[in-house]
Amino acid sequence: MNPFSALSWIWKALRGHSVTFAALFALAVAGVSVLGWVKAGLRAAGASWFMLLIIPTVLIAVLAKKETDWIPEQEVRRRWARSLVFASLLAAIATRLIFPPPPAPESTAPAPVRMLGPRSK
Numbered sequence: 001m002n003p004f005s006a007l008s009w010i011w012k013a014l015r016g017h018s019v020t021f022a023a024l025f026a027l028a029v030a031g032v033s034v035l036g037w038v039k040a041g042l043r044a045a046g047a048s049w050f051m052l053l054i055i056p057t058v059l060i061a062v063l064a065k066k067e068t069d070w071i072p073e074q075e076v077r078r079r080w081a082r083s084l085v086f087a088s089l090l091a092a093i094a095t096r097l098i099f100p101p102p103p104a105p106e107s108t109a110p111a112p113v114r115m116l117g118p119r120s121k
Helices: 003-015 019-030 034-044 049-070 074-098
Strands: none
Touching: 003 019, 003 074, 019 034, 019 049, 019 074, 034 049
8 A cells, every 4th residue: 555545545534534635545554455456357357557547536526525425424434444444453452462573483494605706806
């Protein structure tokens, strides 16, 4: 995930009270790339590179605009957006604490020895 997208989505979720951007942020924190799925579907359909850039952006914009029709009360949208953002962050932290990353494997290969070249004399 692009870190600038994550910052943009979390800012729009918290400032603009957008459930759409909060859901995108929460899914990205969980490791699910919704935009990647859309682009993969467009590639399979044979869309041009220009459509791969435009269609996901238009899709997100339409969902964000329609959000006020689906959830008309601003306070409810604000509560849902903030709940999604904070719950996804807490879930990511809890997962990291419960399942620490595996240790890095130690290299058993010997260091390479340079046999040829100007410094091998």
